[in-house]
Amino acid sequence: MRAAALSGVTPLEPLYDEPHGEAVTVPLPAEMARLYGQLRFPPHTGRPYVISNFVESLDGVTALGPSAEGGGGAISGFSAHDRMVMGLLRAVADAVVIGAGTLRADPAHVWTSEFIYPSLAAEYRALRAALGKPRPPLTVVVTGRGSVDTALPVFQSGDAPVLVMTTPKGAEAVRKRGLPPSCAVAVAGEGGAIAAREVVEAIGRHQRSDIILVEGGPRLLGAFVEERLLDELFLTVAPQVAGRDGSVERPGLVAGRLFAPERPVWGRLLSVKRGDSHLFLRYGFGEG
Numbered sequence: 001m002r003a004a005a006l007s008g009v010t011p012l013e014p015l016y017d018e019p020h021g022e023a024v025t026v027p028l029p030a031e032m033a034r035l036y037g038q039l040r041f042p043p044h045t046g047r048p049y050v051i052s053n054f055v056e057s058l059d060g061v062t063a064l065g066p067s068a069e070g071g072g073g074a075i076s077g078f079s080a081h082d083r084m085v086m087g088l089l090r091a092v093a094d095a096v097v098i099g100a101g102t103l104r105a106d107p108a109h110v111w112t113s114e115f116i117y118p119s120l121a122a123e124y125r126a127l128r129a130a131l132g133k134p135r136p137p138l139t140v141v142v143t144g145r146g147s148v149d150t151a152l153p154v155f156q157s158g159d160a161p162v163l164v165m166t167t168p169k170g171a172e173a174v175r176k177r178g179l180p181p182s183c184a185v186a187v188a189g190e191g192g193a194i195a196a197r198e199v200v201e202a203i204g205r206h207q208r209s210d211i212i213l214v215e216g217g218p219r220l221l222g223a224f225v226e227e228r229l230l231d232e233l234f235l236t237v238a239p240q241v242a243g244r245d246g247s248v249e250r251p252g253l254v255a256g257r258l259f260a261p262e263r264p265v266w267g268r269l270l271s272v273k274r275g276d277s278h279l280f281l282r283y284g285f286g287e288g
Contacts, residue, residue, distance in 0.1 A: 009080040009081055009084050009275075010035075011036075011037075012037060012081060012273040012280060013274040013275070014037050014272075014273055015272040015273060016271060017038075017270075018268075018271065020040045021042070022042065023040035023043075024041055024043060025038060025040050026039040026040065026041065026131070028127060029123045029126045031120070031123050032120065032123045032124075032127060035084060036084070036085065037273065039088070039092070041211070048203070048204070049211050049232075050200070050211075050212045050214060050230055050232075051211065051232040051233070051234060052213070052214040052215070052224070053089050053213060053215055053235075054221070054233070054234075054235055054236070055072045055075050055076045055235075055236040056237060056253060057241060058239065058240060059241050059243065059244075061243075061251070062216075062250075063105070064242060064248075065250075066105055067105055075242070076236060076278065077238060079236070079275065079276070079278050080117075081236075081275030081276065081278055081280070082238075083117040085236065086113075086116045087114075087116045087117035087124055088113070088124070089234060090111065090116065090124075091124040091127045092131065093211045093213035094133065094137055094138065094207065094208070094210055095138040095140050095203050095209050095212045095213070096111045096213045097140040097213065097214045097220065098215050098216055099143070099219060100141060100143035100145075100148055101219070102220075103152070103154065107149065107152050108152075108153060110153050110154050110159050111154065111160065111215065112159055112160050113136075114159075115159070135161065137160065138160070138161050138163055138203065138206065138207060139154055139160050139161070140162075140163045140164075140199065141154070141162065141164050142194055142199060142220055143170055144167055144192060145166075145169070145170050145173065146167070146170030146171060146172070146174040147170075148164065148177075149177075150174065150183075155179060156180060158182050161182050161183070162182060162184070163185075163186055163206050164179070164185045164186070165194060165199055165202050166185065166186075166187065167187065167192060168187055184206065186202040186205070186206065188202060195223065195227065196220075196223040196224040196229050197227055197229065200212065200229060218251040218252065218253060218254050218256070219255045219256040221253065221254055222255055222256050223256075225259070225265055225285075226257050230285050231284065232284050232285065233282070233285070234280070235280075235281045235282075235283065236279070236281075237278065237279040239277040239278060265285065266285075267283030267284065268283060269281070269283060
């Protein structure tokens with residue numbers, strides 16, 4: 001009960017954990033370890049380890065509509081457990097990648113641990129310090145047309161450095177609007193579309209990154225899945241049925257790509273945790 005009193009959330013109940021083998025344990029602060037349990041990642045070399053974090057309803061809906069009121073918070077029921085895990089994954093990441101649609105849907109958001117779950121701000125900062133990451137993770141905004149409002153808090157607050165990943169035409173549009181010194185622009189996608197590989201490479205040119213966290217949206221995640229760049233998925237399943245009637249787009253985990261049955265993508269269950277009636281699933285992709 002002490003954990004709940006300090007952070008406003010009770011510990012997650014572990015239901016299943018795959019044997020970890022040579023995985024490296026993340027040095028979580030005591031309070032964080034009490035709430036989440038052990039967090040491990042396998043050793044990886046050659047490129048950053050790419051993880052993603054999404055929440056979906058029982059019927060596979062990840063967003064109720066094109067606004068913050070219909071986003072992940074509404075899907076999860078504004079679950080404290082879900083926000084705690086989001087903060088944890090942001091705390092271990094070197095870069096957090098979002099698409100322009102995700103930004104437009106939640107324009108007041110700032111993609112830091114402290115923003116999503118302030119109750120554990122001190123623990124998140126302690127974790128980053130232990131990992132040798134004194135600054136917040138780099139926020140990477142992917143936009144083909146450069147259609148982002150540079151007056152939004154993510155750009156203007158200075159709470160985290162920002163890299164806008166866009167096309168040549170998009171870069172012109174962004175630079176005309178102006179960006180503060182904490183923001184930079186990277187150019188790729190000569191043909192109009194930006195590949196997930198180009199995003200990873202641009203992050204690497206900008207800063208050294210060991211873990212990259214993709215937070216959406218479904219089209220962006222689809223690109224990482226298609227290019228076989230997604231290593232793990234952290235998926236919260238919320239206990240609600242959202243429904244679809246065709247009047248508004250209610251996307252699933254991936255949009256804009258078709259995999260099964262010709263080229264299905266299968267995951268490997270790594271862990272299951274429970275927080276109230278929410279399930280916290282973790283899947284690995286690629287070689288086991």
